[in-house]
Amino acid sequence: MSGTLSTVFQNSTLHHSAVGSGFIETFNNLKAVKDLNVLEKLWASYYIWIGNDIFATGLLFFTLHEFMYFGRCLPWYIIDRVPFFRRWKIQDTKLPSDKEQWECLKSVLTSHFLVEAFPIWFFHPLCEHIGISYSVPFPNWFDIFLQISVFFFFEDAWHYWFHRGLHHGVFYKYIHKQHHRYAAPFGLAAEYAHPIEVMLLGFGTVGIPIIWCLLTKNLHLFTICIWITLRLFQAVDAHSGYEFPISLHHFLPFWAGAEHHDEHHHHFIGNYASSFRFWDFVLDTEAGLTAKQSREKKMKSSAEKKAKKQI
Structure with a gap:
């Protein structure tokens, strides 16, 4: 169009x-x-x-990103300041100070305006080139649900492997270390990262829908808006630092959530996936004391079996 x-x-x-x-x-x-x-x-x-469709799409996506990201961060900032919620803080002795929040906010805003804004404002010509629709009516809700489910699955895979890769050698030292400045994460820190990391891991969020459209020729900007909103909510919530009785993973055991990602920041290794737990479970990269004890138990059992065979 x-x-x-x-x-x-x-x-x-x-x-x-x-x-x-x-x-x-x-x-x-x-x-x-x-x-x-x-x-x-x-x-x-x-x-x-x-x-002007180029301007309209750019303004829509940039505004959506800022409103949803900071709108989701604000409740966690308030929760951090209310003692009542301290009982559900995962690392209950480590609360972000106002100075840390302010420094993080400045860095995130700089990233938004100097790193993310440029590709956002030029997203519409790409949409027209590869066939992402922006006309009305919208797709049916089943198609939207199916596509977003696919995006969550493949983004999680992308995030796992590239996040895990960023923990090696020079990649961690010069790129990913910035994100680990806060051993006890808080909502605003979800996008506190080196520009290279922002682009690399961010491709999982934006690139997978693009690849989907190239393969299927079936995608709408409205679907991408919903997907970006949900992905932002997931990222901010995973960095919230709180584990509530109503946290989603209590109802969906395969969902990662704050408890899963907080262990990653606490121990600096393991739990590399973004949305789900199965990659870390299957590939034995779970973080935390329980996971460590489980690995040690498996290693001990394997060693005992080898010893019996040698006798």
Whole structure:
């Protein structure tokens, strides 16, 4: 699709009454389109109102990222300041100070504006080139759920292997060490990382949907918006430092969550996956005292079996 999303309506009287109007007036004009739900009308109104799809997509994605990331960090900042919640703090003696939060915030904002902003503002031409749709109506919810599930699975694999690789030698010393500045993580530290790490691990979030579209020719920007929101929430929550009785992994045992990732920051090794636990379980890279005792037990059992065979 070229031009603006208003080309969807370019042969209709509705189009000519919508373009050039304010956002509210544009939305009211689109109420006449009976085949679209409210969310789809808001989406179409936004693109028509902006009138420039490259700018509209860039603004949408940058605003979405900032609003969702900091909006999800804020509750954890408040929780860190309320003594009542201390009972659920995983490393209960290590609370981030205001100075640490402020230093982290400055670094994250610098990364957002100097590292992430540029590719975000040029994402729309890529969408048009590979066929990511941004028109209305949206895909059905089953397709959205299926695609996001696929994205979570493959992002987790990408994150596991490249995160594990970043813990080796010079990669850790010059790149990943920055993220491990905080042995007891907090929500805002989710994207506190070296620019190379931001781009490398971030490709799992953005690149996998791109590869999916190249293979299937079936993807919508709305789906990517939901995916990015969920991925941001997952990353921030994993760094929250809190383990609640209602934490998701109590209901989905394969989900990682804060308890899983906090062990990684505490011990600096193991628990490399982002969303799920199975990579670390299968490849024996789980972190923490329990995992260490389990490995030692397996090693002892294996040694005893070898000794019996030699007798």
